Amino acid sequence: MVTSPECDDSLKAFMQLCAEHDLLTEPEGLEKGDLYDGLSDPSTLLRFLKARQFNADGALKQFQEASQFRREKHIVRLYDIVEIADFEQARQFYPHWTGRRDKSGLPICMFDLSFLNKKNLACWEQTRHTAVWSDSESHANLPPKPDMLQLASVYHDSFARMVFPLCSMMTDRPNPSVAITSSIYLVDASDLGLKQGWSLRYFAQSISWLLSTCYPETIQRVFVCSAPSYFSTIWKYLKSWVDTNTAEKIVVLSSTEVLPALEGYIDNANIPTTFGGRFPFKHGMLPELDDSIWQHFSWSLPSRSLPPGPIKWTEDVYGRKIALAVGGEAGSKRTEKIAILDTIKE
Template sequence: MAPSVPDKDVLVGRVGNLTPEQAEMLKKFKAELAIEGFFKEGTGPEKADMYGGGLTGASHDDATLLRFLRARKFDLAKSKLMFIDCEKWRKEFKVDELYNTFEYPEKKDVDAIYPQFYHKTDQDGRPLYIEQLGKLDLTKLYKVTTPERQLQRLVVEYERFLRDRLPVCSMEHQKLIETSCTIMDLQGVGLSQFWKVKNYVQQASHLSQNYYPETMGKFYIINSPYLFSTVWNWVKPWLDEVTVKKIQILDSSYQKTLLLQIPAESLPKTLKGKCECTGGCSMSDAGPWKDSEVVAKAKSLKAGPTAAAPAIEEATPAAVAATPAEQPAVPAAETAPAPAATAEAPAS
């Protein structure tokens, strides 16, 4: 199999690869957030983790803070505003409570109408996320669930992506993995259907870009229908330039391109791959996060690449987990967050 195509400057602005100016900006970012009560420095001596980051018991790890800085091109004022808005939203939405208590008994019924699922990893170790928008019928969907529960599920799956999947993938590949590889299948989608799901797409895109920034690594739109350019021109204005550059739009001849980045064994047979999970790939949650030995190793660390110590009293962690030692056992994901055609999904 051909090797994956490397991203140019993929590590710039990330843990272990900061310019002196970026390192100074991160320091100032922490200081200003601390003044306003949204960041707490660690009290223990700093030590290097296996990924090159410093683990001090701070309320938020460097990888998380850098996601917000990169999202606003290291503009301190804009990054701080984005981060604080996210923290306030997390508290209002009760994100941590949802992560710990959310149940989704309608999963199987929803999957038949709108398959959204994680399935193994790409060649760089990113969790592979697949969404089949062509099957979505909102009228049928809201007979088996509600818009509120769909949004809650979306948030919970972003949290599981960050708290459970990424640490395990990072452990397995011995490097910091911060992003996903997404496939959006538009098989069977017509232009009229896009307009029907417009509000849902906008809501999911807003949530992902504002509260879970810099989590998209690769994004493939496959089976793009005739006249898809009309829809794409409508969607693009919502997205920043960096996000747009990560998206590849492919027609039905997508297999060769996908296999440059994704092993055939990770692709479901329904997408021209080789995998046939018992009970269907969309319900299997197959991936290294189901390997008990890898999960145990990830949780044996005092802190992990995307983990942080418990947040200070007035601020909840901005889409980061408690230390692996404090995390509950990794649950089988019930569904996956919906990139909704272009949102950040739950990139290394």
């Protein structure tokens, strides 16, 4: 990871501070060979520093809060055993990776706001009141039943632990020595209604807290596409429930502005057809890997679509980076090797 000398000095000092507070020890629940990427590696710590304008004390306090939340919610352990069906249900509620990247190498995520209708929000509301799942319950050999924040955190861990490291391994980008730690969001707002906008307040508040506390600086830019004329009215209310730093990254586009704006950041072949591009990706689909990613790794998949459920990076005894599809089905844990970094092509 390459940074400026000033940034590098700040990061080293912050890492020392975290070490003194026992925040860089192996996270509880991590398995042998699992990488620390997205958990306590330098790139992750740098995100917390940036979120606090390089104020080490402020960053330390936030990282402590995030670490405590993760321990109490058993996020690392849950990542390995969460039911794949539960993970996929949670994935529908948040921007999800298309399998494509923008011109700078950032992962492109898509979300259709029409999915957050009354019926689906009621389903989300039920999981908000579910009792917190404890790691001790796993000994009963029963499928875990996590609450909403646990599921949301496990899902966003899939970016920090799988998607960002994968995109960072790619060398076909302007600054391959700089780690990828954020995404670009494409949000379809074409069917957003006034009443629906108001009903999103609890959802926005809960997720905004999780992202700003545990996943700071993971959003590069949010394009709200094909926004209706009354979006400013909705946004006036929603803005107060969204983290300030995130709100500043939102760009609202009318239907005529969408394609020209997106093409400034994304090749047309990677822009979903919904927004005028040539990529036939819709909300809910699994990531379909671009040509470069497909060729950069040795994949054991029947197609370029990633499998459902969480995926993590591990390292074998030979130092090779391996992607494992994990999670569970009816209480039975999955451990499926799906990719190996092809060092020959490095």
